[in-house]
Amino acid sequence: xxxxxxxxxxxxxxxxxxxxxxxxxxxxxxxxxxxxxxxxxxxxxxxxxxxxxxxxxxxxxxxxxxxxxxxxxxxxxxxxxxxxxxxxxxxxxxxxxxxxxxxxxxxxxxxxxxxxxxxxxxxxxxxxxxxxxxxxxxxxxxxxxxxxxxxxxxxxxxxxxxxxxxxxxxxxxxxxxxxxxxxxxxxxxxxxxxxxxxxxxxxxxxxxxxxxxxxxxxxxxxxxxxxxxxxxxxxxxxxxxxxxxxxxxxxxxxxxxxxxxxxxxxxxxxxxxxxxxxxxxxxxxxxxxxxxxxxxxxxxxxxxxxxxxxxxxxxxxxxxxxxxxxxxxxxxxxxxxxxxxxxxxxxxxxxxxxxxxxxxxxxxxxxxxxxxxxxxxxxxxxxxxxxxxxxxxxxxxxxxxxxxxxxxxxxxxxxxxxxxxxxxxxxxxxxxxxxxxxxxxxxxxxxxxxxxxxxxxxxxxxxxxxxxxxxxxxxxxxxxxxxxxxxxxxxxxxxxxxxxxxxxxxxxxxxxxxxxxxxxxxxxxxxxxxxxxxxxxxxxxxxxxxxxxxxxxxxxxxxxxxxxxxxxxx
Amino acid sequence: xxxxxxxxxxxxxxxxxxxxxxxxxxxxxxxxxxxxxxxxxxxxxxxxxxxxxxxxxxxxxxxxxxxxxxxxxxxxxxxx
Numbered sequence: 081x082x083x084x085x086x087x088x089x090x091x092x093x094x095x096x097x098x099x100x101x102x103x104x105x106x107x108x109x110x111x112x113x114x115x116x117x118x119x120x121x122x123x124x125x126x127x128x129x130x131x132x133x134x135x136x137x138x139x140x141x142x143x144x145x146x147x148x149x150x151x152x153x154x155x156x157x158x159x160x161x162x163x164x165x166x167x168x169x170x171x172x173x174x175x176x177x178x179x180x181x182x183x184x185x186x187x188x189x190x191x192x193x194x195x196x197x198x199x200x201x202x203x204x205x206x207x208x209x210x211x212x213x214x215x216x217x218x219x220x221x222x223x224x225x226x227x228x229x230x231x232x233x234x235x236x237x238x239x240x241x242x243x244x245x246x247x248x249x250x251x252x253x254x255x256x257x258x259x260x261x262x263x264x265x266x267x268x269x270x271x272x273x274x275x276x277x278x279x280x281x282x283x284x285x286x287x288x289x290x291x292x293x294x295x296x297x298x299x300x301x302x303x304x305x306x307x308x309x310x311x312x313x314x315x316x317x318x319x320x321x322x323x324x325x326x327x328x329x330x331x332x333x334x335x336x337x338x339x340x341x342x343x344x345x346x347x348x349x350x351x352x353x354x355x356x357x358x359x360x361x362x363x364x365x366x367x368x369x370x371x372x373x374x375x376x377x378x379x380x381x382x383x384x385x386x387x388x389x390x391x392x393x394x395x396x397x398x399x400x401x402x403x404x405x406x407x408x409x410x411x412x413x414x415x416x417x418x419x420x421x422x423x424x425x426x427x428x429x430x431x432x433x434x435x436x437x438x439x440x441x442x443x444x445x446x447x448x449x450x451x452x453x454x455x456x457x458x459x460x461x462x463x464x465x466x467x468x469x470x471x472x473x474x475x476x477x478x479x480x481x482x483x484x485x486x487x488x489x490x491x492x493x494x495x496x497x498x499x500x501x502x503x504x505x506x507x508x509x510x511x512x513x514x515x516x517x518x519x520x521x522x523x524x525x526x527x528x529x530x531x532x533x534x535x536x537x538x539x540x541x542x543x544x545x546x547x548x549x550x551x552x553x554x555x556x557x558x559x560x561x562x563x564x565x566x567x568x569x570x571x572x573x574x575x576x577x578x579x580x581x582x583x584x585x586x587x588x589x590x591x592x593x594x595x596x597x598x599x600x601x602x603x604x605x606x607x608x609x610x611x612x613x614x615x616x617x618x619x620x621x622x623x624x625x626x627x628x629x630x631x632x633x634x635x636x637x638x639x640x641x642x643x644x645x646x647x648x649x650x
Numbered sequence: 651x652x653x654x655x656x657x658x659x660x661x662x663x664x665x666x667x668x669x670x671x672x673x674x675x676x677x678x679x680x681x682x683x684x685x686x687x688x689x690x691x692x693x694x695x696x697x698x699x700x701x702x703x704x705x706x707x708x709x710x711x712x713x714x715x716x717x718x719x720x721x722x723x724x725x726x727x728x729x730x
Contacts, residue, residue, distance in 0.1 A: 112707070151711065176714060199711040328710050330694045355691045538690065607683040607690070607717055 081291065081319035084283050089250035089275040091164030093318050098125040098161075101320035104293045107154045108341060111327040117154050121320070124158065131162040133241025138218060140193055142167035142248050145258065147191035147216075149173045149182055149200055152299050152325045155222045155236060157313050159195045167248025168193075170257040171270075172304035175200055176606070183209025188268045189258050189495065190215050195236065198224040205231035252276040258495050259306055261442040262533075262541040270495035277445040280488040282315050284465040288452055289345065289412060289436060291319035296409075298324045298337055298346040305539070306446040307347050307416050331355065338407040347414040350424065351537035353435070357427050360402070383430045389454050395432020402431050412436045416447070417539020419526060419573030422458035429456050438462050439526060444510055445489030449524045460523035461516075470524060471509065472517055479517035480571075482530050484509040526573050532566040532631060534576035536608045544578060547609050550601045551580065555594070558583045558621050560629050561611060567635045568643040577612040579647055581638065583621060590616055590648075599650060613647035652730060658723035661700060665719065668699055678720040700726060 082100065087093040102122040109117040119127070140146070146163040148170065150156045163170050171189040173182055175197075182204060186194060194216050196204065201221045204210065219233035226235075250256070256275045260268060289311075291297070299312035316323050324341045326333055334352075337343065348356075367375060382398050385391060392411065396403040403410070412434045415425075420437050428435045438450035439461035448470065451462035464470045468487040475481035490510045493501035504511055513531030518524055533543045544561035551559050560581045565572070567579070580598065584590065595614075602610050617638060622630040638646075652660070662676045669686050676685060682693065694710075700722075701708050706729045716722050 175711075178715065197711070199709070330698050330710075331691060332698060351689060351691060603681050603684070603717065606715065607681075 081286060084279045084318065087279060088252050089164065089254065090256050090278050090314060091161070091167070091247070091250060093279065094161055094164060094314070095247060097121065097318045097320065101293060104320050105322045106317060106320075107157065107323055107325070108296075109154045109325045109327065110333075110337065110341075112333055113336070116327070119154060121317075124154075124161070128158045128161045128165065129245055130240040131158060131236075132165040133243060133245040134239045135162060135166050135168075135193070135241075136245050137241045140166050140168060140218075142250075143169060143255075144193065145169045145171050145189055145191040146193040146195065147171035147173055147186055147189060148304070149175050149194065149196040149204075150222070150303075151175055151197065151327065152303050152308070152312070153197075153222075153327060154325060155195075156303050157317075157323070159220075159236075160313070163193075164250075164256070165245060165247055167250055169255050172257065172259060172309065174260075174302060174304050176302070178606075179203045179207035180209045183207060183213045185260055185268055185270075186216055187213035189260075189270060192217050194219045195222070196220070197222050198228065201230070201233055205233070250275055252279065255492075257309075259304075259309075259442050262543050262546060267497070267500065267545065268495075269497075269500070271442050271491040272493055272495055273445065273491055277489050277491065278310070278314055280467060281310060281445045281447070281465075282318060284467050284489070285310065285447060285450070286315055286319060287466055288450055289414065291316045291321035291345075293320035295319070295321035295344040296324055296341055297321060298326075298334075298341070298343045300326065300329060300334065300352070301347050301349065301417065301539070305417065306442045307414070307440070310446050311345065311347055311414060331359070335359075335405070338410065339404065340407075342407045342409045344409055344411050345414060346410070347416065349417040349537065349539040350415060350420040351418075351539075353413065353415050353420060353428075354424055354537070357424050360431075361427075379430055382432050386429070386432060387455065390429075390432070390434045390456070392432065392434075399432055403433070406433065412453075414438070416440060418535045418537055419461075421574055425456075425458040429458065436462075439514075439524060441510070441512055443491050443504065444468075444485055444487065444512070445491065448483075448485050448487075448512075457521075457523055460519065460525045462524065463522045464524070470518060473511075475517065480515055480527055481517070483512045483514045483516045483524070483526075485512060486510065527571045528569055528573065529563070529565060529576075532563050532635070534563045534565070534578060535573075536576075537574075538608055540608050542578065542609055547578070547605055547611070550604050551598070554582075554597060554601065555585075556582045556588070557585045558629075560621060560631065560634060562631070562635060562638070564612075564643065564647065567638045578610070579613045579615050580611045580650075581615045581617055581634070583617050583619065590614070595650075602650060611650060613649045615641070615646045615648070617641075652727070654723060654727050657704075657727045657730070658720060660703065661719055661723045661726065664699060664703055665696060668696055676719060678718070678723070680719055681717050682719060682722070683717055704730060706730060 098121045106121045107119040146168050171191045220236040221233045222236040257273045258270045297316045301308040414436045425435050438447045440447035449462040471484045472481040515528040516526040564577045564579045622633040
């Protein structure tokens with residue numbers, strides 16, 4: 081890999097990688113059973129520089145912000161590199177957000193350029209939010225039919241300059257990207273990530289899970305997600321490895337991709353990992369009794385032999401069919417984005433498939449801890465990465481307290497929100513809002529949250545404030561949404577749910593009509609953002625002088641209720 | 651060519667069969683995440699079944715944000 085200490089910026093490191101590994105394959109793009117594209121680093125460079133030149137001709141320059149709203153595909157990475165080449169700042173947004181949410185973040189980010197796909201643009205271009213984000217001056221749309229009315233946007237494929245673009249250097253302390261960790265409803269949390277954040281994180285991660293030419297990383301998590309940006313783009317590229325993109329994430333095509341492309345690494349969220357576990361378990365259960373007995377014995381042998389460390393060669397011999405289904409060259413499944421249940425991690429490890437679980441926050445520059453598998457510990461989220469200091473603040477007698485981290489990978493702050501930045505980064509320490517303890521071997525064990533939010537198994541951060549808008553004008557006296565675990569703290573990071581607290585008008589009943597109204601509004605939210613139950617509170621919510629709800633105080637009052645009895649399921 | 655009503659009915663029948671529910675237990679307006687108790691991955695599995703049944707390709711982005719059978723049937727109908 082490149083010695084990243086030699087480089088000042090993401091763009092500079094990528095530029096060197098494209099030269100150094102020019103003949104290696106860097107990208108493979110497949111759509112179902114068809115391979116759509118296969119690029120070497122040299123071909124990638126050629127395509128990206130055509131775009132970079134056109135961007136420069138259009139006046140895109142140092143510090144300008146370019147947003148990408150795309151599914152995982154080659155043009156995502158090409159556009160990102162072209163942006164960095166021009167000295168621009170990347171604003172990767174989640175393609176799964178609603179058009180209104182996307183425009184809201186486009187406005188907040190100050191993006192001048194938007195690069196998106198035709199199906200997404202069809203929805204964005206007709207959304208009312210478009211009129212609010214007047215900062216977006218140029219829109220480039222990929223894969224649009226030649227005759228399509230692009231509503232003022234331009235075809236990405238035709239946006240080409242002539243001649244060589246000029247590389248614009250950036251300093252380590254300059255902003256590389258603005259990554260939104262959440263906050264679509266009320267207070268956007270745009271994490272300002274510097275070039276140094278990425279360079280340092282890449283060195284730390286690849287010291288434990290290295291890439292090299294010939295390695296193939298299957299990119300499934302959205303590239304706007306901090307994990308995939310690092311291990312599905314910057315990491316492999318600076319090591320000469322290849323990234324495989326799938327245009328559809330149907331489970332059958334994901335399964336096929338492993339043997340077809342001889343995948344080395346993949347990152348998954350717990351939901352997908354559990355689905356894989358379910359599928360494998362069903363296959364094992366269907367084995368005839370004799371074969372099942374032999375299989376169980378082989379798993380037991382593998383388990384005994386890999387107790388202290390993974391022994392992949394041996395596991396592949398013992399459990400050949402299982403490993404062949406994963407292509408036979410899989411080194412590790414990286415799992416992140418949300419907490420993974422220990423039994424799922426253990427299931428894969430017992431089969432000789434190392435699952436590198438970890439813990440991280442966008443604010444921390446992706447990963448804070450990673451399981452180094454020496455030995456494998458399903459009950460923890462691993463040890464801090466090199467260069468990452470972890471402290472437990474105000475620990476209780478059992479050692480549990482708030483996790484705080486300090487590292488060169490921690491963001492410089494939230495965009496346009498000094499108040500929230502000051503609350504989150506205190507004396508150089510990032511307050512994670514998560515609760516945990518560090519055991520005697522240095523492993524971090526998470527046990528709950530201090531903050532009012534949930535993380536779904538799909539790795540989505542949901543803040544109650546962000547979804548309250550859908551309940552506005554509900555015919556009740558007042559309402560508020562909470563993470564149930566925030567009110568009734570639980571030593572658990574899974575099965576988190578949101579609850580809607582209602583204070584009804586005097587004499588009002590929680591009747592069928594109100595329930596229907598709440599349900600209908602709830603269904604307007606994307607499925608993973610929905611509230612799971614209603615809690616009734618017959619007293620005025622505590623409020624500040626400016627009439628904002630005092631959430632902490634309200635939560636303390638609600639905590640006196642018995643949660644099992646108080647939550648009425650929706 | 652099927653009508654939208656026919657497509658919708660076939661979607662409901664196929665979903666009921668796939669998730670082993672009594673025929674007729676699903677309605678066009680039902681939210682399939684809630685009614686079937688499924689997650690986004692199981693929805694993708696259902697889409698694969700529907701693609702095979704209708705002999706179409708339904709890109710993932712077409713069903714982005716869709717959570718009821720009626721809208722799903724409309725997306726399928728537009729590709730028939």
